[in-house]
Amino acid sequence: MYYGDETQVSTQGFVPYGWQFHDEEVSIPACKEAKINCFGFISRSNDFKYRTTTKSINSDFVIETLDE
Numbered sequence: 001m002y003y004g005d006e007t008q009v010s011t012q013g014f015v016p017y018g019w020q021f022h023d024e025e026v027s028i029p030a031c032k033e034a035k036i037n038c039f040g041f042i043s044r045s046n047d048f049k050y051r052t053t054t055k056s057i058n059s060d061f062v063i064e065t066l067d068e
Contacts (some may be wrong), residue, residue, distance in 0.1 A: 002041040002049075006057045010035040039065060 012033040020026045037057050040050030051065050 002043050002047075004039070004041045004062075006037060006039040008035055008037050 010033060012035070018026060036052055036054055038050055038052045039057050039061065040048060042048045051061075051068075053061065055061070
């Protein structure tokens with residue numbers, strides 16, 4: 001049996017919450033967003049298979065990965 005999951009790594013800044021003083025300015029530098037998606041399977045015996053893409057991970061991508 002394998003467990004599957006996907007994740008995305010991005011250069012876009014993300015801060016869900018934070019602290020700041022009243023006189024302090026907090027910002028995240030802007031940059032052109034670059035991202036990569038990773039889809040993988042892992043078994044209970046630590047056999048790991050994965051694929052990466054810059055496109056969206058959809059059902060076609062998953063089926064193609066399973067076929068490989």
